Amino acid sequence: MTAIVPPPIDDGAPHAAVPASPxxxxxxxxxxxxxxxxxxxxxxxxxxxxxxxxxxxxxxxxxxxxxxxxxxxxxxxxxxPAWVAAVSEQIARLGHISNLFASDVQIELAETLLRLVGAGSEGRVFLSNSGTEAMEAAVKMALRTGRRRLLAIAGSFHGRTLGSLALTAKSAYRDPFGPLPGAVQFLPFGQIDALAEAVDTTVAAIVIEVIQGEAGVRTQPPGYLERARELADSSGALLIVDEVQTGIGRTGTWFAHRNPALVSGDVRPDVVTLAKGLGGGFPIGATLALSGRAAGLLAPGDHGTTFGGNPPAAAAAAATLHTIDSAxxxxxxxxxxxxxxxxxxxxxxxxxxxxxxxxxxxxxxxxxxxxxxxxxxxxxxxxxxxxxxxxxxxxxxxxxxxxxxxxxxxxxxxxxxxxxxxxxxxxxxxxxxxxx
Ligand SMILES: Cc1ncc(COP(=O)(O)O)c(C=O)c1O
Incomplete structure (x- = not known):
């Protein structure tokens, strides 16, 4: 069979028609x-x-x-080597499928994540491709409560697509693209009283990073997440913890919200988002719904993705989790x-x-x-x-x-x-x- 070689494009532009070897x-x-x-x-x-x-x-x-x-x-x-082998073997066995089908690796990955985060039998996972997408799904869950108010924290970074950008504090990132979805209120960093004052029954979700990576690696003060959980419980808001940067062993435990040096007590968020370290370098994001309520918020058709959690990405994540654990x-x-x-x-x-x-x-x-x-x-x-x-x-x-x-x-x-x-x-x- 003869290889099909596209004709060189010469439109006078300064791009090389045939790329030079690296x-x-x-x-x-x-x-x-x-x-x-x-x-x-x-x-x-x-x-x-x-x-x-x-x-x-x-x-x-x-x-x-x-x-x-x-x-x-x-x-x-x-x-x-373990990561390279897992991705290579998976691609050789089954590469991309669509969301019209499920894959064995995707299911196993979701089960592993639910086990690691300590979700009960009601926990469910949505797999995507990045941190911002993991947050988009979380934002949609929050808005599906029927409430519109979202509480985020000064200095937060949750991503660049419009839903997660709405929760991202930096005005230089936000201002050119408003109006952004949801009614987001930014609370001063680390002030438990301000949090307590802001929460009422109109709040859809409280969104927190235990350590704000992009704001310069700033840790929320002791008691902050614990109080946020109490306030979410009393108001009916969701507690969403963005572990895109802090998750998958980054802060000394699998998840920052489970790290006793950072959060005392047994705080169970409704939603945890992951990406970055999850795929060990292969693009993948995950939105973990821990509570039955959070798991039931998105109805069929409410959200979707072509690539999210496809077999090679799921295999990369599974190999990353397994190697972190076994070593x-x-x-x-x-x-x-x-x-x-x-x-x-x-x-x-x-x-x-x-x-x-x-x-x-x-x-x-x-x-x-x-x-x-x-x-x-x-x-x-x-x-x-x-x-x-x-x-x-x-x-x-x-x-x-x-x-x-x-x-x-x-x-x-x-x-x-x-x-x-x-x-x-x-x-x-x-x-x-x-x-x-
Ligand atoms: C806490 C947090 N959330 C979300 C994101 C967005 O992730 P991504 O760049 O994969 O979209 C980042 C990226 O730095 C992050 O640190």
Whole structure:
């Protein structure tokens, strides 16, 4: 059979008709082609071509220790053999089907998630492709209560599609796209009294991140989620906990809302959303309805997806969950990151105010707004970290990170901080000043 080769397109545009092989292009050439072909929404700093374990390599052959894991995604690092095998075997056996059919892997994944989150027999799962989609389903559940008021928290980030954007606090993200669905009220971060004041029987849902990752890894104060549960119970509102960033072992337990260091007591949300670490790098999101009431809110036809939870994505998630569990990665990553946090705090550099967060989701808090400079220099030095705010450097490494790898970063940090330290030019003493 002859291969069908499309004719080269030559419309005078600066796009290469036949893409060059990755081996032949430099990072600079790839970046130029990126700028000429992709929307200018992101500003990627490097073009990456390979990953293995906790390391990735760019197009110029430079190696980086990945302390961000694709923003809390690559739980097993890059190209983990169990994950690669699971996805490859699944694709070879059965790839995409539609939602007109179910798959064995999808069902097993849903069962595993319900078991992990401790849902009873009434629990149900909706599988999608991303965090924002997991939240969209949760928003629809909330609106299906018949109520329209949604309570979200200042600093929240729940995604960029319109339903989840409505719950996202940052006005720069929201304002160009209003009016957004639902009647969302943002409550001041961490103020239990303000929460209690806002909740009444018109509230459809209270939406909370136990740790706000995008706001700089900020943890809700003790008692906050517990009180939210009580208020949801007394008012008939749903309690939705967004664990897109904090879930799947990121904070030292499978879910942040089950972490006794963060939430005391047995708080059962009505809805928990997951994505990021769930697929270990394969796109998948999940909306877990824990209560029977939440599970019954969406009627047939209320929601849907073509790809959500398709067999390769479900296999990737199943392999990720199984490997995290069997290799004890949650405890291992939490210990390594606790030690890393302690070492950073003890380094004594004046730029370090402290380290926030839990498990393998941390932020080095700086005394000056120089996080972007530190992250930039860290990249040049071979470390991927993230300036999540002007004063905070986020670390969310693969859960397979070792003490030695964390130690590489700790050893490099003082120099990175030193280079980022603002040099204040003092005026010369009065006697030395030259007169105009
Ligand atoms: C807490 C939280 N919710 C939702 C999202 C949106 O996820 P996604 O980017 O997969 O749509 C994010 C992404 O950063 C997140 O951190």
């Amino acid at each position: 081996a032949r292009a430099t990072g600079g050439e790839w970046s130029a082609r990126y700028g000429a072909s992709l929307l200018g929404i992101f500003s990627p700093s490097r073009v990456l071509v390979r990953g293995e374990g906790c390391y990735v390599w760019d197009a110029d052959g430079r190696r980086y220790l990945d302390l961000l894991a694709g923003i809390a995604v690559n739980a097993l690092g890059h190209a983990h 004890g990665l949650i405890a291992q990553a939490a210990t390594v990151c606790e030690d890393l946090a302690g070492a950073v705090e003890r380094c004594g550099h004046p730029l370090v105010a402290g380290v926030r967060g839990a498990g393998a989701l941390r932020a080095i808090v700086l005394t000056e707004p120089v996080a972007a400079r530190v992250a930039h220099d860290a990249l040049d030095a071979g470390f991927i970290v993230n300036a999540v705010s002007p004063e905070a450097i986020r670390l969310a490494p693969p859960l397979i990170i070792t003490e030695d790898q964390a130690g590489e970063f700790v050893a490099a940090l003082p120099d990175l901080l030193e280079r980022a330290t603002p040099r204040r030019v003092c005026p010369p003493p009065a006697t030395e000043r030259t007169l105009p």
